[in-house]
Structure formats: structure tokens, C-alpha cells
Amino acid sequence: MTYDKQSKISANYGQQPTMMASIFTLLKRSPPHISLNDIIILKAVMDIRTLCLGILSLGDTTGYDIKKMVAEGAFSFFSEASYGSIYPALTKLTDEGLIDCRTELQDNRPDKKIYSLTAAGRSALEASLTHTPKPDRNRSEFLAALLFAEAVSPNRIDALISDRINHHHAQIKMLQALLAKEDGKAAQFVLRYGIVMQEAATRFLEEYGTELQN
Known part of the structure; x- marks a missing residue:
């Protein structure tokens, strides 16, 4: 919709x-x-x-x-x-x-x-809402692709990591634009949470991705 x-x-x-x-x-x-x-x-x-x-x-x-x-x-x-x-x-x-x-x-x-x-x-x-929420589930096609690429297509690893970093940057930009227009406290909290998660993933890929790259 x-x-x-x-x-x-x-x-x-x-x-x-x-x-x-x-x-x-x-x-x-x-x-x-x-x-x-x-x-x-x-x-x-x-x-x-x-x-x-x-x-x-x-x-x-x-x-x-x-x-x-x-x-x-x-x-x-x-x-x-x-x-x-x-x-x-x-x-x-x-x-x-x-x-x-x-x-x-x-x-x-x-x-x-x-x-x-x-x-x-x-x-x-x-x-x-009084019940404790279940733990979040981390499901990532990207991580699965990285795992399998190392075994059968190592030349794909560089592109996978680069594309994912660009993806995270695009998501951060969109979330920041929404945050600038958001007044609700809960919505701001959720958006900031999303931004932090995206930034953390970006930093990890930039710092440690070279260990997998050719």
C-alpha cells in the first residue's frame, strides 16, 4: 500500500x-x-x-x-x-x-x-504488551551469500560487501530524512534505533570486510 x-x-x-x-x-x-x-x-x-x-x-x-x-x-x-x-x-x-x-x-x-x-x-x-517480547531473529540473505561465496565463488565477495555497504548508506540517508520530519517520541526512538543498527553494520563491513576480500 x-x-x-x-x-x-x-x-x-x-x-x-x-x-x-x-x-x-x-x-x-x-x-x-x-x-x-x-x-x-x-x-x-x-x-x-x-x-x-x-x-x-x-x-x-x-x-x-x-x-x-x-x-x-x-x-x-x-x-x-x-x-x-x-x-x-x-x-x-x-x-x-x-x-x-x-x-x-x-x-x-x-x-x-x-x-x-x-x-x-x-x-x-x-x-x-506487558509480556516480554521474544528475542529478535537475525535472518540475512547477505550473510548466507557471503558464507557460500567463500566456498564456491570467492570472486563475488568483494562485490557483495561493496554493494551491502552502499545499501546501508542509502538506508541511513532515508532514515535520517524521516527522522528530521518526525515529532513522535516513539517513532524517533525507532528511527534512531534503525540508524544505529545500519551504522554499526556499515562500520563492521568497512573494518573487517577486507579480511574476506581478495
Whole structure:
């Protein structure tokens, strides 16, 4: 989902918090080969139930847009949820009274279902946040490629490291641009965390990458 589309959702169903706006701005500006998964190296895994409640705590939206955000968009680095798991989760949360679902009529298009967080849902989300988050999982195709390249294609190592350093520099630049426009304290914290992680990875590659290079 693009930032333009999210802006329309915000206008129709309530103002979108600054952090959400920043995330969708990032997705709009990112080149196709750069995903939010790469912005913060460590990938956390959050259950789909909590994730749906969390997204709706930021503003009302449709099941389709939640599905896009979770499966391939702004929140994909929080969860490994699949497309098929979103709607069953939303249905169950609705049945439990944790979210509401209203229907909006559209001309010449199927009716749109808009989901919103209830007071009970907010309480459930607050309760879930009292639990200690699971450890982050570090999954990197780059590191796997380096490991295998040493064995079968050592001439690729220089290019892999150089490309990854350039990638981190590009991510840092984007995050810094977002940070300059961000007012929310939590969003600033997350963005700074991402910047520090990218800077640390860059320093490591620059300092130790030569040990692998020909």
C-alpha cells in the first residue's frame, strides 16, 4: 500500500499518527529492491492477533490494507504472518468484541469493510504488551551469500560487501530524512534505533570486510 492510499484512509477514517505516516512515506520513497525488512537488521516476530490490534490502535483501516501492511508492507518486519492468516484473525477478533467492523458502500465496487479497535481490544493490546517480547531473529540473505561465496565463488565477495555497504548508506540517508520530519517520541526512538543498527553494520563491513576480500 502506498502512502497516498494510506493518506486517503486517514482522511476518511480518522487522522493517522505521525509514525504511521513516516512508515508509509518511507515505503513510497524506497526503491523496489529495498524493503522495510532491511531497514532494521533484526527481524522481530509478533503474533498476528497482537499485530492486528496494534495496527488498529493507530487508526481504522480495511482488512485488505492490514493484509498488505503485514504480509509485504510497513509491518512485514514485525511478523511472518501470511495473507491467509489475516482475515481469520480479524473475524475472530470481531467475534470476541475486540474490534468492530462496519461496512462502507462504494459506487460500482464491492462494499468496503472498515475495522476499528474497541475499548476491550485496547485493553487486550495493553495486556499483551506487558509480556516480554521474544528475542529478535537475525535472518540475512547477505550473510548466507557471503558464507557460500567463500566456498564456491570467492570472486563475488568483494562485490557483495561493496554493494551491502552502499545499501546501508542509502538506508541511513532515508532514515535520517524521516527522522528530521518526525515529532513522535516513539517513532524517533525507532528511527534512531534503525540508524544505529545500519551504522554499526556499515562500520563492521568497512573494518573487517577486507579480511574476506581478495
